[in-house]
């Protein structure tokens with residue numbers, strides 16, 4: 001074997017492991033798994049800033065326009081005072097009324113345009129977050145997906161990110177604008193009358209203290225409420241992933257009651273969050289109303305005593321009245337901010353998951369022809385707290401030909417394929433392809449040379465063509481026709497209403513088990529792989545198709561290296577070599593005839609499948 005060209009060291013490290021993630025402790029299957037137990041690496045507010053920063057320009061323009069709209073509104077009470085003075089002086093109302101009209105029109109236009117621009121920025125922020133999440137989710141390591149619940153992840157991508165829209169747009173800028181309004185109003189109050197100002201400030205302090213108490217509770221309640229939604233999504237996803245089994249088991253009522261319980265929990269948690277939000281509203285509203293009454297009382301007395309004129313009192317009251325908007329706006333913004341921070345917390349947990357980062361890497365090799373595979377004393381287990389599945393597996397499949405992996409169920413045959421594909425790293429020992437440890441291959445290149453047909457031959461929602469070209473997007477019509485013929489799919493394509501462009505349903509439910517397997521085989525062959533991994537590829541085929549595909553396998557083995565996990569030995573009796581697995585070790589390697597002669601386990605398997613006399 002010639003060793004592949006190119007630097008090995010330069011392409012290491014394509015798998016990313018979040019250093020902050022704690023080991024998983026998942027045993028409960030009824031609720032959504034916590035995506036990660038460690039808190040997000042950065043404070044949610046810092047992350048919010050990072051997400052919003054690329055859209056800052058639009059946010060600031062929108063915010064400035066909204067702020068200008070608010071300022072224009074602030075002038076209204078002053079003009080009203082002017083109107084009263086003008087009336088009491090018997091002067092013409094034309095000038096103040098013109099001002100008032102201009103203020104209303106300009107204020108209205110600014111109040112519409114500013115929030116609209118901020119909403120656009122908010123949608124852009126959500127898009128940025130979703131893009132990051134999508135990239136992360138699709139590249140998650142297989143081990144992470146083993147322990148997670150897709151329904152919960154879907155909820156994070158859809159529902160949680162949606163909560164960010166308002167917070168990233170109107171909330172922060174609106175809150176800041178409202179805060180400035182309030183500060184401006186307070187300054188004006190101090191300028192108008194210090195005694196009334198003091199009365200009002202007591203109330204402002206009261207509101208602040210109450211908010212400090214309520215806000216963290218809103219955030220916690222929102223996290224709980226969003227988690228409950230995720231749990232519900234997980235349960236629903238669980239049912240649809242085994243829909244026929246649920247029905248055939250008559251388990252609808254049981255599943256409905258579980259979903260109902262999850263929906264009730266989501267409702268209860270939502271109500272709790274709403275309770276704190278409502279309390280925040282009251283906590284802001286009540287003191288302002290009390291302040292209004294107190295100003296009326298104290299101000300009335302001051303007017304009666306001549307310490308203050310009636311115009312100033314009315315101006316002060318109007319100012320207070322006007323400030324109710326910004327005050328309740330600020331409180332609503334703070335509540336929304338808590339909701340958004342809760343959402344960021346859940347979104348950021350996904351960032352802590354282990355994923356396979358794409359890295360630019362030099363190609364290792366331009367070799368064609370069959371790839372060689374070798375396992376050298378490989379041990380492996382799926383988790384630190386799980387038993388070893390491989391206890392020192394050693395075998396080689398050196399180039400062109402058919403290698404069959406056989407042995408009892410659970411012996412570790414499928415795991416061999418997972419290690420070759422680098423879905424998991426071997427614990428000790430080495431798994432090499434073309435003499436290079438799989439850990440040293442650029443991940444994309446390694447997987448690019450392999451065609452893999454999984455045990456349950458999954459197909460994805462979409463058209464038949466989309467499913468076939470998934471691993472070979474550049475395949476031409478001629479190539480597709482050829483694999484369709486080779487995989488005995490011609491009849492299926494002819495009978496489908498739109499041929500190759502017919503949709504084949506969620507998880508290929510409109511296809512038979514055998515058809516799904518043949519689609520998966522055709523997909524793998526279309527890639528023209530240097531290494532073909534077939535897992536139980538013929539288990540659901542009828543006798544005629546099994547014989548035909550056995551021929552396909554042997555044909556492929558003429559050109560490439562084919563590894564097949566087989567339970568039905570009839571399909572692999574003519575394999576170049578058969579590797580017999582037993583409880584995580586290779587107990588024998590040989591041809592069918594040699595193994596029947598020398599290996600007791602294989603002889604038993606062959607006898608039980610009527611391939612030899614017992």
Ligand SMILES: Nc1ncnc2c1ncn2[C@@H]1O[C@H](COP(=O)(O)OP(=O)(O)OP(=O)(O)O)[C@@H](O)[C@H]1O
Pocket residue numbers: 146382386389408409410411412413414415416565
């Ligand atoms: N993702 C996983 N997490 C934890 N344990 C796993 C995982 N996948 C497989 N196992 C366990 O590893 C062992 C070997 O599984 P593997 O699928 O490799 O066996 P196999 O020989 O292919 O079996 P079969 O012939 O039934 O398909 C089994 O005990 C199985 O329960």
